[in-house]
Amino acid sequence: MTLELLVEIFLGAASYWWLILIATTVGIIIGAIPGFGAQNTIIMLLPFTLAVPVEMALTFMVAIYVASHMGSGIPAILLNIPGTGGAAATTIDGYPMAQKGMAQQALVLTFVASTLGGFITSFITIFTIGYLAQIAFYLHSVEMVVIMLFGITLIAVIAAKDPLKGLISGVIGLLIGAIGADHIYSAPRATFGFLELYEGMPIIPALIGLFAISEALVMLENRSMLSAEGRERMLKAGWRETGEGIRMALKRWTHITWTSVIGLVVGAVPGAGASIGAFVAYQQSRLYSKTPEAYGTGHPEGIIAPEAANNGVASGSLIPLLVLAVPGGTTAAVMLVVLSYHGVPLGPRLFVEDPGLAYGVFATMVLSYLIMMVTILPMSRYLSRVTLVGTTILAPIIIGFTLVGAFSPRAYIFDMGVALSFGVLGYIMRKTGYHVVAMLIGIILGPLLEANFMRALRLSGGEYSVFFGSNIGNVLWLMLLASILFPIYSNWRRKREREARG
Amino acid sequence: MAENTTQESQPAKPPKQKRIGADMIIPVAGLVFGAYYLHSIAGLPAMAQFNGRFLVALMVVLVIVLAFRMAWQLRRGEARFSFADLAETPQTAILRWGVLGLAVVFTLGIPYAGFTLSIFLFLTLSMFLLGVRPWTKMLTITVIASAIGYLLFIVALGARLPRGPVENFLAGIFG
Numbered sequence: 001m002t003l004e005l006l007v008e009i010f011l012g013a014a015s016y017w018w019l020i021l022i023a024t025t026v027g028i029i030i031g032a033i034p035g036f037g038a039q040n041t042i043i044m045l046l047p048f049t050l051a052v053p054v055e056m057a058l059t060f061m062v063a064i065y066v067a068s069h070m071g072s073g074i075p076a077i078l079l080n081i082p083g084t085g086g087a088a089a090t091t092i093d094g095y096p097m098a099q100k101g102m103a104q105q106a107l108v109l110t111f112v113a114s115t116l117g118g119f120i121t122s123f124i125t126i127f128t129i130g131y132l133a134q135i136a137f138y139l140h141s142v143e144m145v146v147i148m149l150f151g152i153t154l155i156a157v158i159a160a161k162d163p164l165k166g167l168i169s170g171v172i173g174l175l176i177g178a179i180g181a182d183h184i185y186s187a188p189r190a191t192f193g194f195l196e197l198y199e200g201m202p203i204i205p206a207l208i209g210l211f212a213i214s215e216a217l218v219m220l221e222n223r224s225m226l227s228a229e230g231r232e233r234m235l236k237a238g239w240r241e242t243g244e245g246i247r248m249a250l251k252r253w254t255h256i257t258w259t260s261v262i263g264l265v266v267g268a269v270p271g272a273g274a275s276i277g278a279f280v281a282y283q284q285s286r287l288y289s290k291t292p293e294a295y296g297t298g299h300p301e302g303i304i305a306p307e308a309a310n311n312g313v314a315s316g317s318l319i320p321l322l323v324l325a326v327p328g329g330t331t332a333a334v335m336l337v338v339l340s341y342h343g344v345p346l347g348p349r350l351f352v353e354d355p356g357l358a359y360g361v362f363a364t365m366v367l368s369y370l371i372m373m374v375t376i377l378p379m380s381r382y383l384s385r386v387t388l389v390g391t392t393i394l395a396p397i398i399i400g401f402t403l404v405g406a407f408s409p410r411a412y413i414f415d416m417g418v419a420l421s422f423g424v425l426g427y428i429m430r431k432t433g434y435h436v437v438a439m440l441i442g443i444i445l446g447p448l449l450e451a452n453f454m455r456a457l458r459l460s461g462g463e464y465s466v467f468f469g470s471n472i473g474n475v476l477w478l479m480l481l482a483s484i485l486f487p488i489y490s491n492w493r494r495k496r497e498r499e500a501r502g
Numbered sequence: 503m504a505e506n507t508t509q510e511s512q513p514a515k516p517p518k519q520k521r522i523g524a525d526m527i528i529p530v531a532g533l534v535f536g537a538y539y540l541h542s543i544a545g546l547p548a549m550a551q552f553n554g555r556f557l558v559a560l561m562v563v564l565v566i567v568l569a570f571r572m573a574w575q576l577r578r579g580e581a582r583f584s585f586a587d588l589a590e591t592p593q594t595a596i597l598r599w600g601v602l603g604l605a606v607v608f609t610l611g612i613p614y615a616g617f618t619l620s621i622f623l624f625l626t627l628s629m630f631l632l633g634v635r636p637w638t639k640m641l642t643i644t645v646i647a648s649a650i651g652y653l654l655f656i657v658a659l660g661a662r663l664p665r666g667p668v669e670n671f672l673a674g675i676f677g
Contacts, residue, residue: 396628
């Protein structure tokens with residue numbers, strides 16, 4: 001990377017500033033609507049991206065992609081409904097903070113952490129892309145199986161107040177994720193006779209049911225989602241609260257930096273995804289915090305960590321696409337189609353033949369984050385007013401519009417039924433202390449876990465010992481074991497201390 | 503300091519008992535689903551059954567641990583068997599399940615009435631049931647929400663939503 005090339009790629013990206021402005025606005029809106037992920041919007045706008053020059057198409061797709069990552073945190077904070085799985089961890093501290101009447105500060109924390117985290121990781125990626133791409137070479141199907149199980153364990157232990165219930169939710173989620181046609185024999189499994197489940201459990205309707213519909217049903221127990229004090233504080237909120245949020249975020253700039261780097265590294269692993277990245281960052285943040293007990297009650301660092309990581313993942317997940325031609329996620333897969341249509345040579349050749357285009361992706365990201373910082377921050381004051389709307393108005397709007405979001409990706413009425421079923425399931429889970437996040441992540445990781453399970457077994461000729469035959473895998477197994485045993489030990493120690501104090 | 507004095511002068515409260523009956527609903531539902539899953543993969547080769555068997559076995563182990571923990575808590579008097587966590591007043595139940603019923607009707611009706619009319623009717627009837635008044639305020643909200651939905655999803659995003667009389671009428675005017 002020469003200085004000349006660096007200047008060239010940034011000037012190239014800056015020439016499309018108007019397109020970035022439009023795309024980031026669209027991206028934030030669609031990211032905030034559960035069900036309308038970046039991939040669906042890029043698919044809908046395929047005629048545009050296929051018709052314009054490749055630089056323009058790439059700028060448009062990348063800007064929508066990063067903006068949707070940021071937008072997904074907005075409903076997570078205001079309504080306890082993550083726009084995508086990557087924002088699921090944001091609900092843990094974001095929503096309690098909003099309920100205290102601090103939605104504006106929570107939104108600002110999200111925006112600053114997201115934009116700063118994304119900005120930093122995009123910049124880092126420009127200089128370290130070659131090294132980060134090597135992560136994928138060390139992680140094979142065995143390691144991926146352990147990573148998936150480690151991810152679900154972490155989430156169960158972190159998100160749920162009761163780790164055992166969290167683990168049960170996660171395992172049920174993994175089993176639901178394994179519904180559909182078998183990877184090798186294509187035999188339908190546990191489809192209840194529905195052809196619509198042949199391709200597996202649709203994730204968007206499950207997300208909408210578990211989060212949006214169940215939350216709306218719970219919401220009806222009170223007239224307002226805010227506490228009495230929170231409502232009073234929210235009514236008095238003005239620009240000062242935006243400033244307070246900025247100060248709270250900037251004071252924690254080191255926190256934003258290292259948690260976004262966690263997201264970047266996790267994102268560089270094909271298939272690991274934003275949900276794991278956000279939860280790993282949240283767990284690490286809590287582990288090294290001086291006030292771990294404050295997490296889950298509306299702690300600023302509990303919002304910063306997953307949001308910075310979520311946007312770090314956005315940078316990382318494009319690395320396997322560009323360097324190895326392996327899409328790291330669904331949106332990257334759609335981008336692969338568009339780039340292939342334009343005849344762009346993906347893989348190492350791209351960096352030799354057209355380095356401007358390859359590195360330009362990350363320059364576009366850097367500029368997108370800069371533009372979003374300017375456009376979205378002033379909006380937090382107005383967006384936070386949503387929390388003042390009564391639940392009798394909010395609940396029907398949430399149910400009605402998110403059901404439409406469930407229908408949208410596949411255009412099946414069946415998917416709206418799936419969302420309603422998961423809504424009832426999520427409602428029972430919330431009332432009985434089973435965390436819906438663990439189940440959702442299980443459903444997301446279920447098919448990936450199974451695919452890697454089968455691959456590892458086939459490559460080893462059916463030898464189950466293969467899962468303990470790699471050094472990296474064994475280290476990950478130990479970490480998984482530690483993540484289960486450590487909370488049990490901490491609880492036991494706290495209990496002993498309490499008993500000793502009488 | 504005053505707070506501490508007040509706390510000391512109060513008699514010690516007995517520890518609050520947990521209610522754990524409803525806690526078994528999700529695990530039992532999970533086990534039933536697990537049994538169905540195993541039944542559905544029974545005819546597949548052993549390798550194809552491994553993932554399902556592993557997950558069901560893991561779930562059984564976790565549910566057994568939970569059951570033991572519940573039994574231990576009941577034995578020590580730390581918990582009592584009750585489904586009160588799911589209990590609700592008849593009025594709340596009517597509202598909650600009424601809205602859910604309307605959502606089912608909305609889902610079944612959307613292919614025939616189209617997105618805009620369906621969402622308008624769903625929002626209006628739900629808000630009416632939940633007691634949003636006066637009528638003018640309620641109708642203003644539902645009309646604006648339906649219009650925003652139409653403009654955002656159908657006009658701006660071009661989503662493949664069911665078209666009905668409203669969409670056809672507007673398409674006839676604006677093309």
